[in-house]
Amino acid sequence: MSPRPGFVLEVDRSTPPTLFWHGERFALERLPTGSRVIYGPEPLAALADPVAAIRHALTHPLGDVDPLPAQLRPGMRLTIAFDDVSLPLPPMRRPDLRQLVIEQVLELAADAGVDDVVLIAALALHRRMTEPELRHALGDRVYDAFAPHDLLWQHDAEDPDNLVHLGLTDHGEDVEINKRAAESDLLVYVNINLVAMDGGHKSVATGLASYRSLRHHHNARTMQHSRSFMDQHQSELHTSNWRMGRLIAASGVKVFQIETTLNTDTFPEQFRFLQRREWEWTLRDRASFVASSNSLRRTPPRLARQLLHGIRAPHRMTSVQAGEVEAVHALTTEHVYAQQRVEVEGQSDILTMGLPYICPYNVNSIMNPILVACLGLGYFFNLYRGKPLVREGGVLILHHPTPNEFNPVHHPSYIDFFEQVLTETTDPVEIGKYEESFATDPWYIHLYRTGHAYHGVHPFYMWYWCAHALEHLGAVIVVGGDREAVRRLGFKRASTLADALEMAEDVVGRDPWLTHLHAPPVMMADVR
Amino acid sequence: MSPDPATTVRRLTSRARARATGFPWAAPTWPDGVERPAPPRDLGVDYDTDWTRRYPARFVRALVLDNVTRPAMHVLATPTVVGAEILDLVEAPAIFVANHTSHVDTPLLLSVLPVRIRHKTVVAAASDHFFDRRWKAHAWTLLLAAIPIERHKVNRRSADLAAQLLVDGWSLVIYPEGGRSIDGWFQELRGGAAYLAVRTGRPVVPVHLDGTYRILPKGGDRLRRNPTHVSFGSPLRAADGEDARRFGARIETALATLADERRTDWWTARRRAGAGATPSPRGPQASAWRRSWAHGPPPDEDHDNDHWAMSRH
Numbered sequence: 134m135s136p137r138p139g140f141v142l143e144v145d146r147s148t149p150p151t152l153f154w155h156g157e158r159f160a161l162e163r164l165p166t167g168s169r170v171i172y173g174p175e176p177l178a179a180l181a182d183p184v185a186a187i188r189h190a191l192t193h194p195l196g197d198v199d200p201l202p203a204q205l206r207p208g209m210r211l212t213i214a215f216d217d218v219s220l221p222l223p224p225m226r227r228p229d230l231r232q233l234v235i236e237q238v239l240e241l242a243a244d245a246g247v248d249d250v251v252l253i254a255a256l257a258l259h260r261r262m263t264e265p266e267l268r269h270a271l272g273d274r275v276y277d278a279f280a281p282h283d284l285l286w287q288h289d290a291e292d293p294d295n296l297v298h299l300g301l302t303d304h305g306e307d308v309e310i311n312k313r314a315a316e317s318d319l320l321v322y323v324n325i326n327l328v329a330m331d332g333g334h335k336s337v338a339t340g341l342a343s344y345r346s347l348r349h350h351h352n353a354r355t356m357q358h359s360r361s362f363m364d365q366h367q368s369e370l371h372t373s374n375w376r377m378g379r380l381i382a383a384s385g386v387k388v389f390q391i392e393t394t395l396n397t398d399t400f401p402e403q404f405r406f407l408q409r410r411e412w413e414w415t416l417r418d419r420a421s422f423v424a425s426s427n428s429l430r431r432t433p434p435r436l437a438r439q440l441l442h443g444i445r446a447p448h449r450m451t452s453v454q455a456g457e458v459e460a461v462h463a464l465t466t467e468h469v470y471a472q473q474r475v476e477v478e479g480q481s482d483i484l485t486m487g488l489p490y491i492c493p494y495n496v497n498s499i500m501n502p503i504l505v506a507c508l509g510l511g512y513f514f515n516l517y518r519g520k521p522l523v524r525e526g527g528v529l530i531l532h533h534p535t536p537n538e539f540n541p542v543h544h545p546s547y548i549d550f551f552e553q554v555l556t557e558t559t560d561p562v563e564i565g566k567y568e569e570s571f572a573t574d575p576w577y578i579h580l581y582r583t584g585h586a587y588h589g590v591h592p593f594y595m596w597y598w599c600a601h602a603l604e605h606l607g608a609v610i611v612v613g614g615d616r617e618a619v620r621r622l623g624f625k626r627a628s629t630l631a632d633a634l635e636m637a638e639d640v641v642g643r644d645p646w647l648t649h650l651h652a653p654p655v656m657m658a659d660v661r
Numbered sequence: 662m663s664p665d666p667a668t669t670v671r672r673l674t675s676r677a678r679a680r681a682t683g684f685p686w687a688a689p690t691w692p693d694g695v696e697r698p699a700p701p702r703d704l705g706v707d708y709d710t711d712w713t714r715r716y717p718a719r720f721v722r723a724l725v726l727d728n729v730t731r732p733a734m735h736v737l738a739t740p741t742v743v744g745a746e747i748l749d750l751v752e753a754p755a756i757f758v759a760n761h762t763s764h765v766d767t768p769l770l771l772s773v774l775p776v777r778i779r780h781k782t783v784v785a786a787a788s789d790h791f792f793d794r795r796w797k798a799h800a801w802t803l804l805l806a807a808i809p810i811e812r813h814k815v816n817r818r819s820a821d822l823a824a825q826l827l828v829d830g831w832s833l834v835i836y837p838e839g840g841r842s843i844d845g846w847f848q849e850l851r852g853g854a855a856y857l858a859v860r861t862g863r864p865v866v867p868v869h870l871d872g873t874y875r876i877l878p879k880g881g882d883r884l885r886r887n888p889t890h891v892s893f894g895s896p897l898r899a900a901d902g903e904d905a906r907r908f909g910a911r912i913e914t915a916l917a918t919l920a921d922e923r924r925t926d927w928w929t930a931r932r933r934a935g936a937g938a939t940p941s942p943r944g945p946q947a948s949a950w951r952r953s954w955a956h957g958p959p960p961d962e963d964h965d966n967d968h969w970a971m972s973r974h
Contacts, residue, residue, distance in 0.1 A: 411684070
């Protein structure tokens with residue numbers, strides 16, 4: 134049976150309660166009659182033979198480029214860059230797509246007698262990956278062949294000796310990327326495209342860039358002009374990355390882009406109920422829900438977090454394409470939309486969403502309050518094309534415990550941002566005046582380069598990510614959130630969804646129309 | 662002041678009951694706006710019930726019926742059977758046509774049928790309710806010899822199966838209302854039973870069941886003990902040239918007369934039937950509460966509550 138497309142349910146008296154994520158827990162909430170719930174399409178069928186598909190993509194590239202084997206020769210410098218730990222979510226079961234693709238590229242390179250090969254994790258300003266994370270992404274065979282010989286690098290955006298300034302775009306944007314990548318005879322980029330924003334020129338122009346380069350599009354102004362940043366045609370973030378990518382190509386950097394897409398088979402069998410429509414839950418789904426929600430409720434948060442971060446998604450590859458960046462990305466985007474697009478009619482007064490335990494920046498870590506805001510107002514709010522799911526001046530209701538808790542190893546600058554910046558202002562434009570001091574702080578730079586810390590400027594980027602939503606919304610309410618943390622974020626807190634709806638009526642008026650985004654699995658609302 | 666233990670127990674019990682009856686403890690309800698998918702091809706009317714008429718299944722069913730169902734019905738429903746002697750005259754197989762207000766109707770009716778009929782009777786059951794899941798289909802076919810009937814539209818397969826079983830010597834229990842009444846009063850009768858009788862030439866035995874509504878009404882989740890009455894009417898046969906519509910009307914009149922007999926006596930009911938003055942068993946055309954009110958008080962309150970007695974006269 135072919136997978137069903139996305140679905141918009143109108144809640145009636147017979148509708149069972151709706152599942153909400155609540156951090157490391159779940160809740161069932163009864164939504165008002167007349168509300169609508171948006172369910173993403175069911176997972177598309179996976180490629181039957183992914184290795185053969187990868188081989189085919191490498192030998193039949195898109196755009197005006199030669200097949201990969203024809204571009205490989207003895208004595209050349211080959212660099213293979215790949216997406217970091219932030220993709221996919223949750224981390225997928227082994228073998229990871231990056232392993233499958235990179236093994237095939239290396240097979241061809243070995244056949245062609247290429248000796249000078251370096252692998253680079255395209256971190257941008259993200260934290261360095263740990264050895265287990267690298268082994269998971271690349272497989273033991275690749276890791277053991279490259280890491281011991283110092284040929285497996287992690288991009289360092291603060292290493293002046295390994296950055297090269299390629300010039301300025303016609304908008305005056307600095308383009309500074311990894312020197313080894315820029316000076317190689319061929320840069321192969323291996324991407325995982327989880328959402329429409331990923332991939333394309335953003336892979337190299339962001340993943341291998343320096344702070345000097347990133348600040349041109351990672352700012353409040355760009356985000357406020359990206360409506361949404363998941364929609365390439367309306368995204369200033371996309372446009373800026375494309376300008377940079379074209380300058381990189383014009384500078385002589387030869388990029389062979391390999392992009393992959395995944396289906397939305399996000400949770401393993403025991404959590405299958407998370408991606409099913411509630412009225413279709415079987416006895417087994419209900420038993421799984423009762424067992425998992427009751428046990429997670431009784432489990433200490435730290436242990437619950439550990440358990441959930443241990444989830445390995447059964448994601449499978451739905452497409453792979455390789456060749457020239459823009460030609461590849463056009464086809465990739467079609468595949469992403471084919472999996473994620475849901476047609477939705479009109480904007481509602483209130484948008485509700487349950488936020489899970491994970492976002493791109495807390496893999497194997499804590500979802501601190503800033504990341505909660507970023508996931509809700511940055512990522513989920515922007516999962517639209519056309520118009521936001523909620524009208525201008527509407528209310529966003531998030532369901533998350535929002536613990537006032539940070540991982541000091543991964544997010545040291547977040548702690549200071551939370552204590553020093555958000556106490557002064559929550560305006561994404563205004564906080565920009567503090568950015569420079571965090572970005573150039575030597576201690577944060579040291580932690581970023583030598584430890585596993587996100588760059589000092591990263592919490593600012595998370596807040597910029599919220600800029601469009603903050604400008605658009607009349608209020609944000611967090612159900613079940615930590616009182617102090619929610620207040621610090623500039624939001625309101627409610628104990629229950631019913632309280633939140635009453636509070637929302639003060640902003641949007643009586644009898645509001647509500648939409649619930651039933652994610653994850655991730656989807657993309659086409660709002661008319 | 663702390664609540665007394667009885668109150669605490671009651672509160673905890675009611676909380677546990679409320680919890681145990683809601684989603685996700687209970688199966689989810691289906692939103693009205695969402696079309697139900699067609700059941701798998703081997704469920705619903707397509708479920709194959711042949712196995713349940715073979716001897717191993719019949720043996721198990723007979724054991725359960727005689728040793729579990731009948732004693733249970735005796736305790737739960739303490740049936741008073743009227744007109745059972747008529748069944749001695751009935752030439753099996755026959756079609757037993759009854760009003761339907763409770764899931765208890767079928768085990769009760771089967772438990773009062775004579776042995777020669779009881780163990781060779783199939784029960785027409787709604788394919789969308791009893792045969793929508795595999796475990797339900799297995800259970801009901803084994804325990805009650807249920808066969809799937811499409812109740813919302815004409816379905817050749819279910820009609821053919823029922824007719825063939827009658828020809829093969831199996832009696833049939835069928836509820837022509839197509840489902841349980843929500844307030845204990847009759848609903849409009851459908852023509853399936855009359856059609857089968859005309860098609861196969863088998864007799865129809867009208868049966869009136871009273872009191873089961875109080876044991877387990879539609880939507881109820883708890884069994885209550887309540888005395889019941891089972892009244893069998895005289896067998897009816899379709900006359901030569903009589904079509905199913907006219908025969909169906911006769912069946913409906915026979916059931917209405919049995920219902921009247923339960924409220925009055927046999928002779929009064931017969932006279933009213935002869936005069937065409939049998940009260941409608943469909944209850945008053947009034948609001949929902951008045952229809953329920955018109956049933957009168959529960960039997961155990963009949964003698965204790967003079968107010969009720971006065972208000973009914």
